[in-house]
Amino acid sequence: MTGDERTPNIAAVGAYAPRFRISAEAFTEAWGQFHAAGVNGKAVPDADEDALTMAYEAATRALEAAGNPDVAFLAFASTTPPMAEEDVTTRLGGMLDVPDDATRHVFTGSTRAGTRALVAGFTAGPWNDGVGLVVAADCPRGEPDSSEDHAAGAGAAAFVLSDDGPVSIDGQSEYAVEFPGTRFRETGDSTVEGLGVTSYDRETFSETLAGAVGGLEADVGTVDAAAVQAPDGKLPYRAAGALGVGVDEIRAGALVHELGDTGAASVPLSLAKSLADGHERILATSFGSGAGADALLVSRNDDVPVSLELDGDDPVSYPEYLRLRGDLTSGPPSGGGAYVSVPSWRRTLDQRHRLLAGRCPDCGALNFPPEGACNGCNSLVEYESVKLTGEGTVEAVTTISQGGAPPEFAEQQAKSGDFDVAVVSLSGSDGGEASVPAQVAGTEPGTLEIGDAVATTMRRIYTQEGVTRYGFKIRPLAVES
Amino acid sequence: MRDAYLVGAAQTDFGSFPDESYRSLFRTAFEAACDSVPAGIDPDDVDEAAVGTLGVGGRQLGLSGPAVTEHVGLDGIPCTRVENACAASGYAVRQAVQAVKSGMADVVLAGGVEIMTDTSSDATKYWLGVSGETEWERLSGTTFAGVYAQMADAHMEKYGTTVEDLSRVAVKNHANGAKNPHAHLGFECSLEDATNAQVVADPLTLYHCCPTTDGAACAVVVSEDVVDEYTDDPIRIAGVGAASDRVGLFQRDTYTSVPASREAAQSAYEMAGVRPEDIDFAEVHDCFAIAELLAYEDLGFCEPGGAGELVSSGTTELGGERPVNTSGGLKSKGHPIGATGAGQMVEAYKQLSGTAGERQVEGATRGLTHNVGGSGGAAVVHVLERESEVET
Numbered sequence: 001m002t003g004d005e006r007t008p009n010i011a012a013v014g015a016y017a018p019r020f021r022i023s024a025e026a027f028t029e030a031w032g033q034f035h036a037a038g039v040n041g042k043a044v045p046d047a048d049e050d051a052l053t054m055a056y057e058a059a060t061r062a063l064e065a066a067g068n069p070d071v072a073f074l075a076f077a078s079t080t081p082p083m084a085e086e087d088v089t090t091r092l093g094g095m096l097d098v099p100d101d102a103t104r105h106v107f108t109g110s111t112r113a114g115t116r117a118l119v120a121g122f123t124a125g126p127w128n129d130g131v132g133l134v135v136a137a138d139c140p141r142g143e144p145d146s147s148e149d150h151a152a153g154a155g156a157a158a159f160v161l162s163d164d165g166p167v168s169i170d171g172q173s174e175y176a177v178e179f180p181g182t183r184f185r186e187t188g189d190s191t192v193e194g195l196g197v198t199s200y201d202r203e204t205f206s207e208t209l210a211g212a213v214g215g216l217e218a219d220v221g222t223v224d225a226a227a228v229q230a231p232d233g234k235l236p237y238r239a240a241g242a243l244g245v246g247v248d249e250i251r252a253g254a255l256v257h258e259l260g261d262t263g264a265a266s267v268p269l270s271l272a273k274s275l276a277d278g279h280e281r282i283l284a285t286s287f288g289s290g291a292g293a294d295a296l297l298v299s300r301n302d303d304v305p306v307s308l309e310l311d312g313d314d315p316v317s318y319p320e321y322l323r324l325r326g327d328l329t330s331g332p333p334s335g336g337g338a339y340v341s342v343p344s345w346r347r348t349l350d351q352r353h354r355l356l357a358g359r360c361p362d363c364g365a366l367n368f369p370p371e372g373a374c375n376g377c378n379s380l381v382e383y384e385s386v387k388l389t390g391e392g393t394v395e396a397v398t399t400i401s402q403g404g405a406p407p408e409f410a411e412q413q414a415k416s417g418d419f420d421v422a423v424v425s426l427s428g429s430d431g432g433e434a435s436v437p438a439q440v441a442g443t444e445p446g447t448l449e450i451g452d453a454v455a456t457t458m459r460r461i462y463t464q465e466g467v468t469r470y471g472f473k474i475r476p477l478a479v480e481s
Numbered sequence: 482m483r484d485a486y487l488v489g490a491a492q493t494d495f496g497s498f499p500d501e502s503y504r505s506l507f508r509t510a511f512e513a514a515c516d517s518v519p520a521g522i523d524p525d526d527v528d529e530a531a532v533g534t535l536g537v538g539g540r541q542l543g544l545s546g547p548a549v550t551e552h553v554g555l556d557g558i559p560c561t562r563v564e565n566a567c568a569a570s571g572y573a574v575r576q577a578v579q580a581v582k583s584g585m586a587d588v589v590l591a592g593g594v595e596i597m598t599d600t601s602s603d604a605t606k607y608w609l610g611v612s613g614e615t616e617w618e619r620l621s622g623t624t625f626a627g628v629y630a631q632m633a634d635a636h637m638e639k640y641g642t643t644v645e646d647l648s649r650v651a652v653k654n655h656a657n658g659a660k661n662p663h664a665h666l667g668f669e670c671s672l673e674d675a676t677n678a679q680v681v682a683d684p685l686t687l688y689h690c691c692p693t694t695d696g697a698a699c700a701v702v703v704s705e706d707v708v709d710e711y712t713d714d715p716i717r718i719a720g721v722g723a724a725s726d727r728v729g730l731f732q733r734d735t736y737t738s739v740p741a742s743r744e745a746a747q748s749a750y751e752m753a754g755v756r757p758e759d760i761d762f763a764e765v766h767d768c769f770a771i772a773e774l775l776a777y778e779d780l781g782f783c784e785p786g787g788a789g790e791l792v793s794s795g796t797t798e799l800g801g802e803r804p805v806n807t808s809g810g811l812k813s814k815g816h817p818i819g820a821t822g823a824g825q826m827v828e829a830y831k832q833l834s835g836t837a838g839e840r841q842v843e844g845a846t847r848g849l850t851h852n853v854g855g856s857g858g859a860a861v862v863h864v865l866e867r868e869s870e871v872e873t
Contacts, residue, residue, distance in 0.1 A: 333603030338615045348616065369617070375732055396638075396736050398623075398630035403690075404682035406610040406624050407603050421622040423631055423731045435731045437621035446683070450638045461620060471620075 008125035008132055010298075011165030012305040014061030015272040016054055017155040017259050019312030019442060020044040022321045027150055030318035036151035038233020042260025043154045044316055045139050047324055047415035048441060048459040051078040051156070052088055052470065055137035056095050056458040058156035061307035063096065063133065066160040071098045072130035073161075077107040077117035078138045079185070079192070079263045082468060091470060092135070095353045095458050102130070111138075111183075111229060112288025113264040114157075119294060121161045122169055132161035138263030142191050144327065148183070149191070151232045153260020155310070157268035166302035167275060173215030176292035179204040183231070183289035205235055209285050210242035212293035220244050220297070225279035227270030229287035230256035245283055252279060255310070264288075269310075271298065276306040314444070329414040332463070333407045345469055352471035355390060355426070355456065357434050358383025368426065368434035375434075388434065390456040391477060392426035395435060399445045408462040418445040424454055424474055441473035453477040485581040485702055485718045487865060488711040489518035490823070490830035492698035495665040495815030497598040503540060506697040507532075507549040507594045510820075514592070514699035517830070519712040522701060524553075528586035530560040531576040533569025533593035534819030537608040538600045549594060566612035567768060569593055570698065571822025571852025571861040575721050577702035578863075587707045592699035593824070595817035605693055612855040614729030623682070625768065626690055628730050628856040630682035633771040635736040637684065640786035644684050647770040648675035649792045651688045651812055654767060657799055658809020660839040665694045665815030689770035694815030698823035700830070716833045719847075720755070720864035722748025728858035739772075741860035742779035742853060749849070750781075753864040757781030760803065760864070761845045762832055764825035766853040767810040776851055777805070780862070799840065807832065807840045822852040822861065833867045 023041045027034040036042075045054070055076060063069070074096075076089050089104040098104075105120055107113035114136030121132040137156035142149030182204045185192040194201065209228070213220060220226075226249040228236035233256045237247050253270040255262070262269055267286040274282045275298075284296040322328050350356040351369050358370020361384060365376025370383035399420050405413045413419065420440035425433040440448055441459050448454065456472040463469070491513030493506050501509075515522050532546040541548050546560035563573040570593025577589035597605060610624040618628065636642050652672055658664035675688035701711075708715050724744035727733050734740060750756060757780060765780065767773035774788035782803060783791040791797060797805035808814045808828035811821060829848045831837040846867045853860045 333606075334601060338607070338610060338619050340616060340620070344616075375727075396631035396635040396730075398627055398634055398685075399680070399683040400622055400627050401680045401682065403679075403687070404624065404626045404630075405606070405622060406619050407606045408620065409622050410603065410606070419622060421627055421631070423736065437618045437623070437729065437731045439622045450634065469620075 006126055006163065007122050007169060008161040008163050009165030010159050010167035010304065011131065011162045012062050012066035012160040013272045013275055014058045014065060014158040015156065015269055015308040015310055016057035016061065017043040017310045017312055018045045018049055018054070019314045020046065020316045020324070021313055022316050022318065026318045034150055035147035036232045038257060039151055039260055040257050042152065043312065044321055044324055045154045046441065047412045050082045050460060051080050051137040051139055052082050052092055053459050054154065054156035055092055055135040057309065058137065058158035059096055059133060059135045061309065062158035062160050065305035065307045066131065069160070070130035071096065071102055071133045072127035073103045073121060073124055073132040074098050075105040075107060075117040075120055075134045077113035077136040077264045079108060079111055079113060080139050081106065081108055094349060097354065110288030110290055110292070111263045111266060112286045112292050112294060114266070114268040115284065115286035115294035115296065118159065118268070118296065119172060122172070125161050126163035134159045134161065136265040136268040138265040140192055140261055140263040141325065142193060144322065146193060148194055151261040153262050155259050155262040155265050155269050157265055157272040166304045167298060167300050169296055170299050171216040171218045171297035173212055173295050174292065175208060175211030175215060176290070177208065177211065179208065179291040182291065202238060204291050205287055206239045206242040208287055208291040208293045209239050212285060212295035213243050216295050216297055218297050220283045223249055223281045223283045225252040225274035225282045226250045227253040227267050227274055227282060227284040229285065230254060230266050231261050233257050243283070243285060252277070253282065259310070272306065272308065275300055275304050276308055324415050326415055329411060331411060333410045338406065338408055342467055355388040355472065357386050357388050357428060359386045359428070359432065364432065366428045366432035366434040368436050387429045388426045389429050392424040392454055394448050394450050394452045394454060395423045395425050396450060397422035397448050420445050420448060422448060422474065438472060438474045442475040447476060482582040483584065484705040485578040486705065486708040487700060487716045487718055487826060487830055488703050488708060489514050489522065489701040490699065490827040491517045492663055492820070492824050492827045493696050494663045495694045495696035495817060498695045499599060501695065503594050503596050504549055504552040506596070506695065507592065508553050510592060510697035510699045511553045514701055518701060519714065520710065522711060524555060526588045527555050527558055527590050528588050529558050529580060530555060530590040531563050531573035532560060533563045533573040533822060534595055535564065535566060535569065537595055537597045537818060538604070540596065555590065565859040566854035567766065567816070567818050567821055568852045568854030568859045568861050569819045569822060571825065571850065572723065572859065574700055574702065574822060574826055574863060575723055575861050578718050578721050581702055581704045587704045589702045590699060591702055591823060592697065593820035593822060594697035595819040596695045597693040597817060598695050618729040618731060625856060626682040626685055629769040629771050630685045631730060632736050632775065632856070633684055636771060636774070639737050640789065642774060642789040644676055645672065646774060646789035646792055647684065647689050648672050650767060650770040650773045651675040653798050654806050654810040654812040657807050657840060658813025661809045661814055664809045664813050665692055666813050667809065685769055685771070691768050691811040691816040694817045696815060696817035696820045696824065698820045698827050700823050700826040714834065715868045716830065717866050717868055718863055719866045720749040720753025721862070722746060722752065723861040725859050726857050728855060730856050733857065738785065739775055739779050739853060739857035739860060741857050742776060742851065745860040745862040746780045749862040749864045755847065755864060759847055760849045761847050762804045762807060762842045763849040763851060764808060764828050765805055765851040767806060767812050768816060770812070772853065773805065773810065780849065780851060804842050807837065807842060825850040825852060829865050833865060
């Protein structure tokens with residue numbers, strides 16, 4: 001990036017955290033003590049959420065804030081991508097209408113992945129045919145009795161990069177040196193662990209961050225906020241001296257106290273918060289075990305469009321927390337589920353991911369899916385492609401309780417309990433409506449009634465043969481006050 | 482076209498029978514149906530058969546028709562398995578009527594069989610959902626309970642129907658089922674039991690949902706050219722109507738009525754030359770309590786939205802003006818999916834032949850059966866008349 005005059009700026013910011021929260025007190029009640037210093041509570045993903053769905057939530061917010069530009073470059077960062085091997089950016093891009101020939105990257109392997117993705121975006125852009133979109137989404141896990149798990153939270157942040165954005169990068173440096181065995185996850189494991197060698201862990205953290213900051217050709221003492229990697233709520237403050245910033249500046253960017261350790265999304269989320277709060281000069285420093293660090297000096301030169309959903313406050317108990325993670329449930333049912341083959345499922349992705357409907361050329365009725373005889377006039381026609389807006393109204397709704405769920409949803413029901421299913425009337429982008437069955441996400445069962453306004457989002461639908469199927473569910477539409 | 486007559490019909494007990502197979506249940510129903518024919522019947526008289534079954538459990542999906550007819554000695558006769566979900570054997574009866582009226586057969590056996598209770602609850606839930614629209618409706622998270630619950634939600638919003646109205650259906654049908662020795666859940670229940678039971682899919686509680694049941698039923702349909710050989714008191718199948726609709730609720734024109742039921746009923750009434758007011762009793766498809774309320778409206782027993790008032794009025798109770806589901810309905814008698822339609826014929830036969838015992842509707846001369854597949858993807862309605870004492 002140094003030496004290249006054309007570096008894109010941040011044009012818009014989006015962020016998302018799941019609505020569930022678990023408190024430090026709930027952990028203390030369960031364990032007798034809570035091992036995550038400085039964490040008051042953490043965000044907990046719902047049973048149908050993961051790094052991909054959280055990335056979608058943050059990315060759509062950022063894109064909407066930016067006026068829905070075309071995307072030429074998509075980078076996804078996470079230590080917990082839903083699949084260890086299978087490119088998640090194809091599905092994420094599919095949900096976001098990213099063209100097939102856009103550049104895509106997946107960054108993983110340590111909690112530094114989020115800033116690596118940002119640096120890659122700054123280096124690659126700006127682009128002639130659209131904007132860059134960098135999304136970091138993470139939901140780390142540890143063994144239930146570990147300090148890693150006590151701190152582990154969830155969240156996602158997304159940045160639209162283009163050459164006319166109001167937020168510029170004024171300095172960037174990186175540093176990496178061998179410090180094995182501080183935080184690691186073996187191949188095939190789902191839980192991250194550490195060795196608890198306290199002084200070694202602290203030395204690793206401070207020295208690596210200091211190394212990165214030292215490479216910046218700037219005085220970081222003048223920043224008004226610092227977005228510092230936060231594996232817990234104490235470690236970043238311990239590094240204040242090494243970084244050359246004050247604890248107040250670190251607190252200004254901190255989200256760890258309410259969201260927990262958000263892994264590769266930690267610095268991106270803190271950067272998003274700092275920009276949203278109006279700070280003008282921000283130091284962003286990530287840390288990834290191994291160890292390495294990125295340091296970015298960020299200047300907000302004007303108001304930046306932001307859309308954050310970080311205020312969830314639906315409390316869960318400790319048993320509910322374990323249940324949501326799948327630690328207490330027994331997995332998919334025997335006896336199988338409705339068999340929709342993977343090729344059959346793929347055929348529906350224009351509808352599942354992109355809400356493509358069809359208008360009947362004879363009678364004008366909107367059909368979803370756009371197949372077969374028209375729902376309006378019953379003729380077999382060639383439909384004209386029309387996107388649904390994603391907004392609609394509830395026509396009928398029920399809460400599915402014990403005994404009411406098909407086996408494809410048995411695992412989800414075991415983890416997160418009752419769920420609502422509605423028939424919704426979804427609007428076409430140029431008029432008309434189509435009725436569609438849709439499961440409700442992101443709210444308590446029983447919230448929606450006939451006539452309520454809803455909007456679609458992306459969630460995990462079910463997993464079969466090891467392949468997870470994603471698609472739209474509906475959430476209550478936020479009412480503008 | 483010549484007329485078709487119902488000369489015999491019988492069912493097994495409906496319930497849970499781990500020691501029975503689909504073949505042994507069918508045999509019990511078949512033998513009892515033959516015994517029910519007033520002048521007796523030689524099984525060799527049967528020209529062809531139609532057997533309804535969903536095949537829950539996957540126990541015999543291919544050739545399940547011949548699998549049962551050959552088992553009971555109806556050797557060599559053409560036999561089709563009819564599949565229309567819960568309307569399977571109602572459609573099997575219709576097929577028998579068509580074969581007889583067309584002149585292609587004189588004696589046709591129409592029956593159904595289902596075993597549902599010998600699989601794990603997970604496997605059962607898989608099968609319970611297969612008659613919904615799989616790709617979009619089922620994968621939004623609903624089996625039947627969910628879809629009918631959505632219909633109930635819409636009906637309650639539009640017409641002010643209440644949970645009590647749903648519960649009254651359960652109370653009535655259990656009161657009737659308690660008088661039916663073949664019933665699966667042959668016990669009474671109170672309004673409180675029904676309303677306060679565990680919610681399955683809001684607003685439907687456990688008591689608003691029919692059970693999963695094992696059972697079989699058979700009906701013997703013959704032509705007017707041979708009916709005198711079998712009975713002196715013929716019961717004519719005066720009208721039959723059937724219709725289809727979109728399998729998924731979301732693709733239909735309405736959520737507060739079952740258009741296929743409406744169409745089927747209109748055709749049946751027209752063929753029989755009667756109106757809803759002329760029906761003395763009816764066996765309707767109450768897979769969920771809301772389905773019986775919708776049936777009242779779709780069959781023309783009341784105006785759209787009037788079902789809550791109708792069930793509250795007592796008109797459809799056993800002693801009322803137009804008893805509905807004297808057998809106990811799907812709710813109390815049970816719902817072995819493929820056998821239900823033929824099972825409704827059994828109650829119609831008993832009522833019209835004066836052999837319904839404690840459940841007898843006095844002076845019954847004209848009855849109706851209403852059998853629906855899934856949430857309304859298929860429906861079939863029969864109107865039956867006792868020929869002696871038919872009022873002109």
